[in-house]
Amino acid sequence: xxxxxxxxxxxxxxxxxxxxxxxxxxxxxxxxxxxxxxxxVDGLDALFDADDAKDKAAMDAxxxxxxxxxxxPAEERAPNPNQAKDPTx
Amino acid sequence: xxxxxxxTLWALCLTGCGDTLALRYNQAVATAAIMAGGCRDTLSxxxxxQVAACGDILKTGNKAGAQVCLDKWRALHDKIGEVCKAAKxxxxxxxDAGPVIEAAATKKTDMLGWxxxxxxxxxxVVKALGEAGLKLPGGAP
Numbered sequence: 001x002x003x004x005x006x007x008x009x010x011x012x013x014x015x016x017x018x019x020x021x022x023x024x025x026x027x028x029x030x031x032x033x034x035x036x037x038x039x040x041v042d043g044l045d046a047l048f049d050a051d052d053a054k055d056k057a058a059m060d061a062x063x064x065x066x067x068x069x070x071x072x073p074a075e076e077r078a079p080n081p082n083q084a085k086d087p088t089x
Numbered sequence: 090x091x092x093x094x095x096x097t098l099w100a101l102c103l104t105g106c107g108d109t110l111a112l113r114y115n116q117a118v119a120t121a122a123i124m125a126g127g128c129r130d131t132l133s134x135x136x137x138x139q140v141a142a143c144g145d146i147l148k149t150g151n152k153a154g155a156q157v158c159l160d161k162w163r164a165l166h167d168k169i170g171e172v173c174k175a176a177k178x179x180x181x182x183x184x185d186a187g188p189v190i191e192a193a194a195t196k197k198t199d200m201l202g203w204x205x206x207x208x209x210x211x212x213x214v215v216k217a218l219g220e221a222g223l224k225l226p227g228g229a230p
Contacts, residue, residue, distance in 0.1 A: 033115045034187075040122035041184045044177045047126050051133040055166065058140050062159060065144070069152040 111191060114200045118183045121207040125176035127225045128214045132169050135223050136162070165221055172217040179210040 139162045147155035183203050190199045218224055 030112050030115070033112055033119065037115045037119040037122065037184055040119050040126070041181050044122060044125055044181065048129050048174070048177060051129045052170075055133055055136045058136060059159065059163060059166075062140050062143060062147075062155075066147060066152060066155050066159065069147055069150075069155070 110197055110200050114183075114187065114190070114204060117204045117207045118180055118187070121176060121180035121183065121210060124211045124214050124225070125173055125180050128169070128173035128176055128218065131218060131223050131225055132166065132173060135221070136166055139166075169217045169221060169223075172213050176210045176214050179207055183207055 140159070143155050143158035143162065146158050183206070186203065190196055190203065193199055215225065
């Protein structure tokens with residue numbers, strides 16, 4: 001009995017917990033979650049479009065920089081650590 | 090004892106779990122939308138840093154290296170972008186399907202199916218970002 005009793009108590013408390021979960025979804029809560037989901041979903045296209053445009057502009061601008069790199073003034077270039085040093089004194 | 094527990098759960102489900110499932114469904118949609126938006130924002134932040142890093146290569150005069158850096162990043166950006174987009178499309182489709190599923194006779198199984206799909210899309214987002222060494226804001230490393 002001492003072993004079974006805690007099991008029964010634990011089972012009953014778990015069931016009570018489940019009832020609370022199942023009955024806890026009030027209409028206000030449901031409407032709130034639905035509205036939140038709608039706001040989030042509705043905002044996705046604008047967010048994606050803005051980020052797509054921003055990233056594309058940055059990458060395209062950098063591509064232009066690469067294409068124009070030969071015309072980059074020497075003073076704007078950082079020293080290349082991989083470049084072999086001139087051995088002449 | 091197990092049969093009694095199952096019967097009790099079934100009886101409780103008859104009265105309330107459909108409503109709770111609908112709540113969980115909308116929570117899953119909201120979570121998927123957050124994941125999709127977070128995915129795209131994380132990608133955009135990473136893009137800024139990555140292009141700057143490629144810029145550092147260009148500053149050393151290594152034009153070819155900068156081009157390789159940009160090309161590699163562009164490919165990875167597109168790959169992650171597709172995963173973010175899939176999450177966005179999934180969240181939108183699930184939201185739009187909500188009222189239809191709500192009225193369907195197979196409401197519970199349909200909702201569980203959609204929730205599972207949304208969870209899988211979220212997992213794809215985490216995986217794609219993780220493979221690129223990125224993580225969602227507040228996410229585990």
